[in-house]
Amino acid sequence: MTVSERALAEQLNRSLRHIVLMLRRATADQAxxxxxxxxxxxxxxxxxxxxxxxxxxxxxxxxxxxxxxxxxxxxxxxxxxxxxxxxxxxxxxxxxxxxxxxxxxxxxxxxxxxxxxxxxxxxxxxxxxxxxxxxxxxxxx
Amino acid sequence: MTVSERALAEQLNRSLRHIVLMLRRATADQAxxxxxxxxxxxxxxxxxxxxxxxxxxxxxxxxxxxxxxxxxxxxxxxxxxxxxxxxxxxxxxxxxxxxxxxxxxxxxxxxxxxxxxxxxxxxxxxxxxxxxxxxxxxxxx
DNA sequence: TATTGTTATACTCTATAACTATA
DNA sequence: TATAGTTATAGAGTATAACAATA
CATH class of the missing domain: 1.10.10.10 (Winged helix-like DNA-binding domain superfamily/Winged helix DNA-binding domain)
Incomplete structure (x- = not known):
């Protein structure tokens, strides 16, 4: 595994956290x-x-x-x-x-x-x- | 809103479904x-x-x-x-x-x-x- | 009176263990 | 014996309503 893969995984992990939190807030009032x-x-x-x-x-x-x-x-x-x-x-x-x-x-x-x-x-x-x-x-x- | 935004939203929605399902499967056995x-x-x-x-x-x-x-x-x-x-x-x-x-x-x-x-x-x-x-x-x- | 937080209660989501029915 | 599914039970996660304490 190269350094680049690791760094990319860290960045994507951070982005995924924001995505999940936003989707949770956006769908909190769904039927x-x-x-x-x-x-x-x-x-x-x-x-x-x-x-x-x-x-x-x-x-x-x-x-x-x-x-x-x-x-x-x-x-x-x-x-x-x-x-x-x-x-x-x-x-x-x-x-x-x-x-x-x-x-x-x-x-x-x-x-x-x-x-x-x-x-x-x-x-x-x-x-x-x-x-x-x-x-x-x-x-x- | 342009057609392109709508189409892009549909595609991202489909991708997000796969992302969420995969992350659920991958983290099912976490402490x-x-x-x-x-x-x-x-x-x-x-x-x-x-x-x-x-x-x-x-x-x-x-x-x-x-x-x-x-x-x-x-x-x-x-x-x-x-x-x-x-x-x-x-x-x-x-x-x-x-x-x-x-x-x-x-x-x-x-x-x-x-x-x-x-x-x-x-x-x-x-x-x-x-x-x-x-x-x-x-x-x- | 409005804001911050907790408690009480009920429902969804999830797991493990034990069970039934079929292959 | 192994596979597909359900039931029983318990705990995590969530909401609304009611409450206490502070601003």
Whole structure:
């Protein structure tokens, strides 16, 4: 590992702290929690198994059971069964869940767009140029 | 707001989702929670008032009272008094708290440095070039 | 009266241990 | 025996409402 990687990691760590704090302040008054919105996002492209959901979100299976219980109680997701293996339980968005996901996403995008309006063209270009590298940096293994 | 700002906000929102999920998975087995580490970070440069801490972290005052209670119970922070106003309570790092903060930070930086090792020089340069703009984007108002 | 902080209470989020059902 | 999931229980994190102390 080179010195440059270490220095870059330190700088990014500092920036990530500010990003996380700002996002927390910006989403503190949302109708849905960020965890719930995040789980709904995992179901956007179709049903997902409990085990997959837990792994993607870095939580244990009982945690995801409780989360899906709350989302099902609120009418945002539905449990289903996988035909090929009777042990498997899947979760899928309901129409209300899809609406809630779209609303939450719109709020976050609106917040970001407002912040981007305060940047110069050069700064926006720098962010745009870095997104592919950031995606690679944080891609699932 | 231009179309470009909107499109950029959508792309960054998608990237932020991956960043948050990855950081959650990477820090799931830490000795200290990310909230606790974040609060310790706010005390790095000296004592801080309860109200300031709550505002910085986007939580209500009773939430920060509970958080500081836990950190004080664990010997990581100490409550103090502000001389000029008898209502004000401050929180400050103990020696153990400072050590814990350094250890948690080191773990995060190590994780990021490892990920950076998987990027090309061009990709690292793109991230470095974007950090000032990202800091401005997420700076406190 | 307004500000600073805590206490009381309830809900979300999370983990470990123990359990059921299926492979 | 191993895997997928739930239930039971406990603790962290969060909010609102009510309270005490100080400005």
């Amino acid at each position: 849905i929690t960020s965890q719930q919105l995040s789980v709904l996002g995992s179901l956007e492209h179709g049903p997902c198994r409990m085990t997959e959901l837990a792994a993607e979100h870095g939580v244990r299976l009982p945690t995801m059971t409780a989360q899906i219980n709350r989302l099902e109680r609120d009418g945002l997701v539905e449990r289903g069964r996988d035909g090929s293996d009777a042990r498997v339980v899947t979760a899928a968005l309901t129409a209300a869940g899809r609406e809630r996901l779209a609303a939450g996403r719109e709020q976050r995008i609106g917040f970001l767009a407002e912040r981007f309006a305060g940047l110069t063209d050069e700064e926006r270009a720098a962010v745009a140029a870095a997104l592919p590298a950031l995606d690679k940096l944080f891609a699932a293994p | 200290i929670t990310s909230q606790q580490l974040s609060v310790l970070g706010s005390l790095e440069h000296g004592p801080c008032r309860m109200t300031e801490l709550a505002a910085e972290h986007g939580v209500r005052l009773p939430t920060m009272t509970a958080q500081i209670n836990r950190l004080e119970r664990d010997g990581l922070v100490e409550r103090g008094r502000d001389g000029s106003d008898a209502r004000v309570v401050t929180a400050a790092l103990t020696a153990a708290g400072r050590e814990r903060l350094a250890a948690g930070r080191e773990q995060r930086i190590g994780f990021l440095a490892e990920r950076f090792a998987g990027l090309t020089d061009e990709e690292r340069a793109a991230v470095a070039a974007a950090l000032p703009a990202l800091d401005k984007l997420f700076a406190a108002p």
